[in-house]
Amino acid sequence: MFVQASARGAYAYDEHGRRYIDYIMGYGPLLFGHTHPALVADLDTLAASGWIWGTTHPEEIRLAERIRNYLPAMERMRFTSTGTEAVMGAVRVARASTRRSIVVKFAGNYHGHSDLALFDAGASAHTDDASRSGIPYGVTQDVIVARYNDLDDLDAKMNGREGDIAAILVEPIVGNMGYVTPVPGFLAGLRARADRVGALLVFDEVITWLRLGLHGASAIVGITPDLVTVGKILGGGAPIAAFGGRAEVMAELAPAGRVFTGGTHAGNPVSVGMAHRVLDLLESHPHYYPQMETLAERLASGIRSLFADRALPYAVVQHASIVDFKFRAGEPNRNYDDARRADKELYRRYYDAMLARGILLPPSQNEVMFLSVAHAEGDIDATLVAIGESLDEIFTS
Ligand SMILES: Cc1ncc(COP(=O)(O)O)c(C=O)c1O
Structure with a gap:
């Protein structure tokens, strides 16, 4: 079980000091990552x-x-x-x-x-x-x-x-x-x-x-x-x-x-x-939204390629700094009936495989991946490597 000890920027750290790229981002609030200096500096003031x-x-x-x-x-x-x-x-x-x-x-x-x-x-x-x-x-x-x-x-x-x-x-x-x-x-x-x-x-x-x-x-x-x-x-x-x-x-x-x-x-x-x-x-940072969007597009298109390479029939959705896919074949979710048809057991195994590779995802498939100003291209690319390996693990074992 993942027990968090600290966080910085785009990363969460567990009790053993291991680093994870965090896509929970506090379930949404952390648009700037965990410790943006403009938010956490001089809190005493x-x-x-x-x-x-x-x-x-x-x-x-x-x-x-x-x-x-x-x-x-x-x-x-x-x-x-x-x-x-x-x-x-x-x-x-x-x-x-x-x-x-x-x-x-x-x-x-x-x-x-x-x-x-x-x-x-x-x-x-x-x-x-x-x-x-x-x-x-x-x-x-x-x-x-x-x-x-x-x-x-x-x-x-x-x-x-x-x-x-x-x-x-x-x-x-x-x-x-x-x-x-x-x-x-x-x-x-x-x-x-x-x-x-x-x-x-x-x-x-x-x-x-x-x-x-x-x-x-x-x-x-x-x-x-x-x-x-x-x-x-x-x-x-x-x-x-x-x-x-x-x-x-x-x-x-x-x-x-x-x-x-x-x-x-x-x-x-x-x-x-x-x-x-x-x-x-x-x-004061109008470039933040386009910056996050570019990263989210990089992640979404990378996941699409990983699915295409493996002939997996899952749709990837991306809007602004949100990226999402479900283990359900066909078009993206339109309602809760669609969402309920996603394969929970596959997601559980995917979640564990990603965690083992240093990527922290929301534990429920109903949630989405949130990116932040703190995520960098290197994080996205490392995440894509982990997704590829995790898909191979869950679909071959
Ligand atoms: C759309 C929406 N409304 C309300 C809430 C409840 O907010 P809170 O968790 O701050 O009580 C949430 C929380 O995830 C939410 O996603």
Whole structure:
């Protein structure tokens, strides 16, 4: 079992001091690698005036304004510590604003580990049987799970319950059942249905915002949601996330409105300071995104060649600094049914073979490989050698 002792740049180190090229990258937040000097230098200056105040402060307001510059749908926002809480807050606001209860979500999307978010969730979640997963029966009555990329399935599941739907919650581009992009018309279809039934459209951009660029998935897909959640990269490793959206919807929040959300650590000056450092770094290094993309393309095309050489029928997906493939023949995943058909046993053996060669992958095949500013060409090339050897090992033994 891999037990981590430290990390630096693109590398993780185990308890015996062995180095691994890390593609987990903290499950997404580490866009700059583990220890980018601009993020970790002089951390004491961030904490010099205290770590938690429990009060609003100018840097928190300035951060909200900076985020809104890139995500204009977040007219007003509230900070939380985790993506889980951000989604919980967005859902509660949506329910209060619509005076309805039902949340529509999509199988294979992951929205954190609150009760309703876990139904048929992707990533590493295991909740096929809600009744045995610690989720109260009552919660099951207020969730509709539909197939991603399938408006017919959505319509069938919503049928007869339209007037009770508070929110349609979705990862606009999904990073939790492999990397799955929306088919043309899917997100526009969600927007249209939300408008038709009087529900709110919630985009969960906890993975995608800042991973896919400063304007996130919302700008790529060209659809404006009512509410958005962000997190992960925002803190550069420090715990901070946020939810926000249309001003009149967010007006439901206390103290002006009746919806309470809170968090002892939410909006603390250290996490907020880290978030400013992240945005400073991205704004002052516009070459970072193209640099990561070039590396990701190198990795993806290298894997494609390795598959072609061995006549393996797996599709490789790459977008920005994300690279992904599954042990399933055919086109890339379109929904969770596809993702579930990937061969788990093969992935387990591949994971072990790669670990033995100094490459750290996410342990679940639902996750993707995240690259960072710290990864270099040499890392990619070493990874490709390891992938070739690992494929030969698992397909010949
Ligand atoms: C899309 C998405 N939303 C929400 C979350 C939950 O965020 P957190 O782990 O910070 O609670 C995750 C975590 O992986 C995520 O991928």
